Amino acid sequence: xxxxxxxxxxARQCEIAELEELARTSELVGATGRFIHAxxxxxxxxxxxxxxxxxxxxxxRLRQVEECEALEGQVRAQFEALETGALPVxxxxxxxxxxxxxxxxxxxxxxxxARIARQALSARDATxxxxxxxxxxxxxxxxxxxxxxxxxxxxxxxxxxxxMQGKELAGQERALGASVFAAGYINAxxxxxxxxxxxxxxxxxxxxxxxxDAEVQRADQASxxxxxxxxxxxxxxxxxxxxxxxxxxxxxxxxxxxxxRIDALRAVEDVLARHLRELCExxxxxxxxxxxxxxxxxxxxASEPVAGNGAPFGPHLxxxxxxxxxxxxxxxxxxxxxxxAVRNSLTERKVVERAKGLLMAHRQxxxxxxxxxxxxxxxxxxxxxxxxxxxxxxxxxxxxxxxG
Amino acid sequence: xxxxxxxxxxARQCEIAELEELARTSELVGATGRFIHAxxxxxxxxxxxxxxxxxxxxxxRLRQVEECEALEGQVRAQFEALETGALPVxxxxxxxxxxxxxxxxxxxxxxxxARIARQALSARDATxxxxxxxxxxxxxxxxxxxxxxxxxxxxxxxxxxxxMQGKELAGQERALGASVFAAGYINAxxxxxxxxxxxxxxxxxxxxxxxxDAEVQRADQASxxxxxxxxxxxxxxxxxxxxxxxxxxxxxxxxxxxxxRIDALRAVEDVLARHLRELCExxxxxxxxxxxxxxxxxxxxASEPVAGNGAPFGPHLxxxxxxxxxxxxxxxxxxxxxxxAVRNSLTERKVVERAKGLLMAHRQxxxxxxxxxxxxxxxxxxxxxxxxxxxxxxxxxxxxxxxG
Numbered sequence: 131x132x133x134x135x136x137x138x139x140x141a142r143q144c145e146i147a148e149l150e151e152l153a154r155t156s157e158l159v160g161a162t163g164r165f166i167h168a169x170x171x172x173x174x175x176x177x178x179x180x181x182x183x184x185x186x187x188x189x190x191r192l193r194q195v196e197e198c199e200a201l202e203g204q205v206r207a208q209f210e211a212l213e214t215g216a217l218p219v220x221x222x223x224x225x226x227x228x229x230x231x232x233x234x235x236x237x238x239x240x241x242x243x244a245r246i247a248r249q250a251l252s253a254r255d256a257t258x259x260x261x262x263x264x265x266x267x268x269x270x271x272x273x274x275x276x277x278x279x280x281x282x283x284x285x286x287x288x289x290x291x292x293x294m295q296g297k298e299l300a301g302q303e304r305a306l307g308a309s310v311f312a313a314g315y316i317n318a319x320x321x322x323x324x325x326x327x328x329x330x331x332x333x334x335x336x337x338x339x340x341x342x343d344a345e346v347q348r349a350d351q352a353s354x355x356x357x358x359x360x361x362x363x364x365x366x367x368x369x370x371x372x373x374x375x376x377x378x379x380x381x382x383x384x385x386x387x388x389x390x391r392i393d394a395l396r397a398v399e400d401v402l403a404r405h406l407r408e409l410c411e412x413x414x415x416x417x418x419x420x421x422x423x424x425x426x427x428x429x430x431x432a433s434e435p436v437a438g439n440g441a442p443f444g445p446h447l448x449x450x451x452x453x454x455x456x457x458x459x460x461x462x463x464x465x466x467x468x469x470x471a472v473r474n475s476l477t478e479r480k481v482v483e484r485a486k487g488l489l490m491a492h493r494q495x496x497x498x499x500x501x502x503x504x505x506x507x508x509x510x511x512x513x514x515x516x517x518x519x520x521x522x523x524x525x526x527x528x529x530x531x532x533x534g
Numbered sequence: 535x536x537x538x539x540x541x542x543x544x545a546r547q548c549e550i551a552e553l554e555e556l557a558r559t560s561e562l563v564g565a566t567g568r569f570i571h572a573x574x575x576x577x578x579x580x581x582x583x584x585x586x587x588x589x590x591x592x593x594x595r596l597r598q599v600e601e602c603e604a605l606e607g608q609v610r611a612q613f614e615a616l617e618t619g620a621l622p623v624x625x626x627x628x629x630x631x632x633x634x635x636x637x638x639x640x641x642x643x644x645x646x647x648a649r650i651a652r653q654a655l656s657a658r659d660a661t662x663x664x665x666x667x668x669x670x671x672x673x674x675x676x677x678x679x680x681x682x683x684x685x686x687x688x689x690x691x692x693x694x695x696x697x698m699q700g701k702e703l704a705g706q707e708r709a710l711g712a713s714v715f716a717a718g719y720i721n722a723x724x725x726x727x728x729x730x731x732x733x734x735x736x737x738x739x740x741x742x743x744x745x746x747d748a749e750v751q752r753a754d755q756a757s758x759x760x761x762x763x764x765x766x767x768x769x770x771x772x773x774x775x776x777x778x779x780x781x782x783x784x785x786x787x788x789x790x791x792x793x794x795r796i797d798a799l800r801a802v803e804d805v806l807a808r809h810l811r812e813l814c815e816x817x818x819x820x821x822x823x824x825x826x827x828x829x830x831x832x833x834x835x836a837s838e839p840v841a842g843n844g845a846p847f848g849p850h851l852x853x854x855x856x857x858x859x860x861x862x863x864x865x866x867x868x869x870x871x872x873x874x875a876v877r878n879s880l881t882e883r884k885v886v887e888r889a890k891g892l893l894m895a896h897r898q899x900x901x902x903x904x905x906x907x908x909x910x911x912x913x914x915x916x917x918x919x920x921x922x923x924x925x926x927x928x929x930x931x932x933x934x935x936x937x938g
Contacts, residue, residue: 132614134637137630144626210536222548223683224866226541230859233538269863276870279627455634456901459673460891462628466680467884470877480871487864497860 135428138455141462142421148279149417153410155225155274158208159287160403162267163294165201167396169267170301172198173260176246177305180253181312195243202236205267209233221277228266228273235266257305258498264298276476280413281468286406288475289341293402296334297395303327304388307369311381321370322509328366329514337475342402343409349401358390424454478516485519539832542859545866546825552683553821557814559629559678562612563691564807566671567698569605571800573671574705576602577664580650581709584657585716599647606640609671613637625681632670632677639670661709662902668702680880684817685872690810692879693745697806700738701799707731708792711773715785725774726913732770734919741879746806747813753805762794828858882920889923 132140172194179187209229213222242259245251271294275287306324310316316324339347365384369376431450482504489500504522508515536544576598583591613633617626646663649655675698679691710728714720720728743751769788773780835854886908893904908926912919 132637134634134641137613137634137637141627141630141634144630148627209541221683223545223552224870226545226548227859227863227866230538230541230545231863233536233541234856234859237538279625452638455631455638459631459635460887462631463884463887464891466628467888473874480867483864483867484871487868 134451134455138451138458139421139424141458142417142424146414146417146421149283149410149414152278152280152283153407153414154211155278156283156287156403156406156410158205158212159271159274159290160407161201161204161208162270163290163399163403165198165205166264166267166294166298167399168194168198168201169260169264170298170392173257173264173301174305176256176260177253177309180246180249180251180256181309184249191246202239206233206236221273224277225270225273228269232266232270235263239263253309261302262498268295268298272476272479276473279469281465281472282413283406283409284469285341285472286343286402286409288472289338289343289346290399290402290406292334292337292341292475293395293399296331296338297392297399299327299331299334300388300392300395303331304385304392307365307384307388308381310369311365311376311384312378314376314378316369316374316376319509323505324366324370326505326509326515333478333514341472341475343405346398346402346405350398353394353398355390355394358387361387362391427454481516481523482519485522488522538855538859542855542862543825543828545862546821546828550818550821550825553687553814553818556682556684556687557811557818558615559682560687560691560807560810560814562609562616563675563678563694564811565605565608565612566674567694567803567807569602569609570668570671570698570702571803572598572602572605573664573668574702574796577661577668577705578709580660580664581657581713584650584653584655584660585713588653595650606643610637610640625677628681629674629677632673636670636674639667643667657713665706666902672699672702676880676883680877683873685869685876686817687810687813688873689745689876690747690806690813692876693742693747693750694803694806694810696738696741696745696879697799697803700735700742701796701803703731703735703738704792704796704799707735708789708796711769711788711792712785714773715769715780715788716782718780718782720773720778720780723913727909728770728774730909730913730919737882737918745876745879747809750802750806750809754802757798757802759794759798762791765791766795831858885920885927886923889926892926 172191175187175191175194179191209232212226212229242256246256268291271287271291275284275291278284278287303324306320306327310320310324338350342350361383365380365387368380369384427450482501485504486497486500489495489503490497493500493503495503504515504518507513507522508518511518576595579591579595579598583595613636616630616633646660650660672695675691675695679688679695682688682691707728710724710731714724714728742754746754765787769784769791772784773788831854886905889908890901890904893899893907894901897904897907899907908919908922911917911926912922915922
C-alpha cells in the first residue's frame, strides 16, 4: 500500500521529470533560434540575389545555404531526440503537431532554393516563403512557452518567444526599408506597413521587458548602439514622413544601421538562451535538493518511537508530514496561478491565430491571405491587429457564416 | 529520420494517451464522490450519536463506518493504480500532492472514530474533522478538473467538482439547520452563517448549470421534488427570519426535506459520473478513429507517383500533409483556448485558497482558522467570500507583512 509520504516523494519526482523535459525543450528552442537567425540572413541575401538578377551575392548565398543546412541538422537532431515512442510526453500532442508543421515546411526548402537558384520566382515571393518558414519555427517556441509547467521557466520562454518574434519583425522591417529606399519611392500602403512593423516590434519587446530576467535586460541595454539607433530612427522618420520620394543612396545606410541593430539582438538572444539553460539547471538542482531534504527529514522522523494509539506514526511525524504535504500542495497551487498569469502574455497571438483560422475556414483563404486581410483591416482602421482579430471573432459569434 | 507524418501520428497518439489517463482519473473522481457521500452520512450520524450522549444511532454509526471503510478501500485502490514509478505522469506533481494530503487525512480517521466511540470530543469538533476530510477529498477532484487536457472532459469535471461542492455545502446546511431547530433558538451569527451556506451553494450550482451537459441538467431538473423544496424554502425562511425562537418540533421536518434533496443530488452525481465515463470513452474512440483515418489517407497518398523535383513526396501528398498538419495544429490551439475558458470557472476557489495560504503564513493561523477568518469578514461586510479573499490578496501586495 502506498503511503502519503510515497505520494509526497512521487509528486516531487514528477516535478523533477517535468523540469528535465523542459530543459530538453529549452535546448530545442535555443537551436531553433540559431537556425532562424541563419534563415533570416539567407532571406536577405536571396533578396539581393534575385533583385540583382543573379549578379550579386551568388557565392554568399551558397555559403549561407551551407550554414543553414548545418543548423537545420541541429534542429532536426533535437526533433529526433524527442520521445515519440510508447510513453506519452507531457503536452506531446501540441508540441509534436507544431514539429510536424515545421518538418513539412523544411521538406519544401530544397525545392524553394532550387527555384531561387534558377531565378524562377520574384524576390517578394521568396521572402514570403522564408517568412512563412520562420513563422512555423516560432510556432515551436510559442508552444514550449505555452505548455511549460514551471512559472519561472515559462516566463523565460515567453520573454524568449517575444524577443525572437520582435527580432523577426525587425528583419522584415530591414527588408522593407532596403527595398523602398532602393526603389527611391514609397506609397501610402508601404508607409502603413512600415509603421505597423514598428508598432508590432514595440509590442513584442514590451512583453520581453515585462518578462525577462534583470540580467538579460541589462545585456539588452548594454547591446544597444546609440549611434546606430539614432540613425535608424532618422531613416524611419524619412521613410514614413509625408514626402514619398526617397534618396536611393540611403539604402546602404539603412541596411547597415538595421543590421547593426539586428546583430545586437542576436547577441542578446544568446544571453536569453544561456539564461534559460541555467534556469532549468538551477530549478532541477533545487527540486533535487528539496527531495533529498524531504527524504532525510522523513527518515529522521521515522526513528521516533511509535504512538500506542494505533496510528501508523508517532504524533510528531504525523504533524510534520501534514505540514509537508500542505506546504507542497500550496506551493504547487501558487505556481499554477503564477503560470496562468505568465501565459496570459501569449493571449494576443492566440487571438490572432484564431481569427486567422476563422477566416481560412469561412472565407476559404490561405493562411497568408487571412493574415494580410487582418493586417489590412488594422491599417485601414488605424487599430492594432489584435483588436481587429478580436472584432472578427466576436462578429463570428453573431453571424456564424459571415465573419469579417 | 522521423518525418512530418510520424510527428503528426505521434501527436495523435499522445492525445489518446492523455485521454486514457483522464479516463482513469475520472474513475478516481467517481469513487471519491461515492466515498464523500458515505462520509457525509457518517458525519450526520455521529452528530446525533454525540448530541444524544451515545443513546441514539450507535448501531447505525457502526454500520455506516463499515460502508465507509469499503468505499475508502475503493478510493485507495484507485490511488494504488496511479503510476508513481519511473514514468512521469502528466501533472503528476499536483495530483500526487493532493493524494498525499488525502492519505494523510485518512490515516487519522481510525483515531477520530475511536475518540467518537469514547465520546471524547464534541459533536461540533467531530463535524469539523469530517468537513476537513471531505474538503481534502474535493481537492483531488478540483485538481483533476484543473489539469485535464481535453476541454470537453475538463468542462464535465468542472461541473462535477462544483456539483460535489454544492452538495457538501447542502450537507453542512442540513447539519446547521438540524442543530438550531433542535436547540429552539438561533443567534444572528448563526443566521449569517446559514445565509452564507445558501449563497455559496447557489454559486456552485450556477457553475454546474453553466458547464454541465444538457442530459445531466435534465436529470438534475427531473430529480427535484417540488414539495420537499417548497418545505425546505419555508423552513429556511423561518430559520433566517428576524424572530430568533424556533419550534424544536421543526427539527425532524427540516432533516427530512433536506435529506430528500441531498439524496436527489446524490442520484444526479451518479448521472454526472456516468456521463463523464461515457464522454472519456467517446473521446478516446473518436481520437482512435481519426488516427486510423489519418493513417489510411497517408497510405493511399503514399502510393501516388513521386515527383521528379527532388521533393520526398508527390505534390498531392505534400499538399494533403500540409492541410492535415495545419488543421491539427489549429484544432489543438482552439482546444487549448477553450480549456483556458473552462478553467477560469475554477478561479474563485484558487483566490480563496491563496488568501487562506497567506493568512496561514503571515498570521500563523491553521487552515480552519484562516477560512473562518475569511468567512467572518465576508459576513461582517456582507460580501462574497471570494471578494474578501481578493481584498486580502491585494492588501498583501501593499503591506507584505500585515495582511487582513
